[in-house]
Amino acid sequence: MAVISDWIENIAGDETIEAVVIGPHYRDRFNSDKDENFNAAPLNKVISWEVAKPFLSYEYVNGYGGADCHPVFVWTATKIITITEYDGLTGPTWLPRNPIDIEPGFDGVEAAPWNA
Secondary structure, X not given: XXXXXXXXXXXXOOOOXXXXXXXXXXXXXXXXOOOOOHHHOOEOOOEOHHHHHHHHOOEEOOXXXXXXXXXXXXXXXXXXXXXXXXXXXXXXXEEEXXXXXXXXXXXXXXOOHHHO
């Protein structure tokens, strides 16, 4: 089981989480005829971590199958944190916010769930 908010806080470390954008949960995409989105998360808007965290604190299965979570962009002073997905397998990754000397991975710095 995985919890996106735990991954985000782990990668952010001591850095303040400055802003978050939550994308539609995969259930929202397949249930587009419904008026309410999964867990009522505010979608596609810049929000604070305090607002976002409750919507990203659910447990989900991050193994193969449907990507049973929200995609996110999260900004700290030095990082952009996001969730990678391959065939439903999800995990955290981050990119440097500004140019730095660093070894890139194909999915960012801490790429893919098998490294999480």
